[in-house]
Amino acid sequence: MQEERRLAVLRAIVEDYVSTEEPVGSKALVERHRLGVSPATVRNDMAVLEDEGYIAQPHTSAGRVPTDKGYRLFVDRLTTVKPMTAAEKRAIATFLDGAVDLDDVVGRSVRLLSQLTRQVAVVQYPVLSRSTVRHVELVALAPTRLLVVLILSTGRVEQRVVEVAEPMGDEDLADLRRLVNRAAVGELIASAAEALRDLAGPPPGPAEDPAVAGPEDATRATSAASSPVVEALLEAMSDHRSDERVAVGGAANLARHVDSPDSAVRPLLEALEEHVVLLKLLGEAGADGAVTVRIGREGPYEQLASTSVVATGYGPRDDVLATLGVVGPTRMDYPGTMAAVRAVARYVTRILDEA
């Protein structure tokens, strides 16, 4: 009974502190919330909450401020994610629908998310490892120079220029293209990589049984070229740079916190440029629908002790392709942020599904 009220008090403290940005006292609390008790009672509750570590005082005779633990309890038990309004949903849908390609989808998402939450938004590009090879294209730039283009099911395009030992004619090129595509198209990139490695053949024994690979496909020129081409493809596939790509938006929102004392804008700005750090921050995302919240020191970086991360996975058909989320001060509107993150993840998933 009193327990229940204590939680109500905690909720009220969190809500007030988030909106006013100032430590909240017992008197102000009973005025702004219909708690039905006197300030003195609230004070008693506060004392208990403080003992239990949910709130703290910046100094004696100041109001109370939620601790990380307090926010945690708030997020876990005291809040229900408020659904977006119909108007907001429509706005999200139309904003994302205009996207022309993958880069654009990601770019729009990040802008949208940062505007919805007025925080810094981070969107990871769909990772390669789950995607399949849609097509491999070879273009002759010069007699011994090829442009290799790898097109993936996510819409991502990787390209490499390779030099080959011998000049290739149109026929050779067509043969090689057919060969490579036959091996890779439709496969997950992991298995495609394997198939391609087989194709290139083991370097020690170049005189392998040609009948296995396909007798009439392998002219001298194509087999000479296949090795560097396959190498480029493998490199493009395993290139971690792609896995690590993220888009960041709304950094200007940090300026709002520039005056608060411990907000530590500096390390966050630095983190935003280190994409590896960002990915670690986003963390392992739960499946679609489950929004992960990491509060302050729960995260992996000591320097970001006063920042929280709200993130979730996205991707078609329960296949979590990547993660998106929001980074902001621990003092943030968790319900609103979680709702926005969830909504955007859903719509992005839908868009990718359609494409």
Added chain:
Amino acid sequence: MQEERRLAVLRAIVEDYVSTEEPVGSKALVERHRLGVSPATVRNDMAVLEDEGYIAQPHTSAGRVPTDKGYRLFVDRLTTVKPMTAAEKRAIATFLDGAVDLDDVVGRSVRLLSQLTRQVAVVQYPVLSRSTVRHVELVALAPTRLLVVLILSTGRVEQRVVEVAEPMGDEDLADLRRLVNRAAVGELIASAAEALRDLAGPPPGPAEDPAVAGPEDATRATSAASSPVVEALLEAMSDHRSDERVAVGGAANLARHVDSPDSAVRPLLEALEEHVVLLKLLGEAGADGAVTVRIGREGPYEQLASTSVVATGYGPRDDVLATLGVVGPTRMDYPGTMAAVRAVARYVTRILDEA
């Protein structure tokens, strides 16, 4: 004679103010620089410089601070761009040499430039308008769905998915591919666009003389498909999004100025996210070698009155493909920044030339 010394005083003021970040007084000036005169003399010079608008006092009885006009004079007449050391040059070269593709070149440049200058670096992607079409690739995703890939001489790849009215066989596809490539490859994108428009043919008269376009190329399916494909290509070519692409790096360096009063980090952070704004900031770049400096209010944005831009064009063979530069507070090390910008532009140009 006195005129000369006055300029020396101005130079000394700029240098001291840039390094100390504090208004500089007459006494400190004679101590730190061998001016060979007394503080009183310097004070007289300062009074003249202030009358002429080159320096100003934040308040009475404070030291002097350069005005925009003062910085301008300093940049134009009092400074020689100090060349990079051999070690720096080597570092730049090796850092940029590792790049695998265009995106990587740009990404590395922006990181390099921000580290060299400890400011915010901005690098514009090479613009489409000067580049030529290297290849157009068509890939069938489904019977009535094509992936159109446009490959440009700069290494940029644009892609679009288009729906066509009638199913296309492999032959149709090959025909169309040949047709499109014949029209566009090697052309500047402006003339390629024109050629493509001719190819699609005027919609009112579909029964144009087929002999002109090439009799056996145009099967029913290909001519039905050509229109949407060409449309997608034209869109990709004229898509201003590509022209406007820029990379930004080193935003964390802004945190260094977060405490200074009028530095106005906020609008700058906002500007960094608005790529159109950034491009306007970089401005029309002079040819390679000529570094443009815009100081404070010389720039187009009132809100960025206390930020300067140091920029230059880059691109192979006097062909200015794009612009790169640095954005920072008016109080910045102009000689060092100009040297870094110039050096990076040169090396990027060389890299692009080789590719």
Added chain:
DNA sequence: GATTGGCACTCACGAACAGGGAGTGCCAGA
């Protein structure tokens, strides 16, 4: 036993104030 009103206490914050110091302008002399 939980709640409440009362009361003394603490401490951050802002205003008012004084002293020190860096810097200036001006003037007379070299």
Added chain:
DNA sequence: TCTGGCACTCCCTGTTCGTGAGTGCCAATC
């Protein structure tokens, strides 16, 4: 034309002090 000297200005820092919001505790009350 330069220099030394001098009075003046004002920013900055530290101090003091009053005020007010907020707390903790206790006795009284429901």
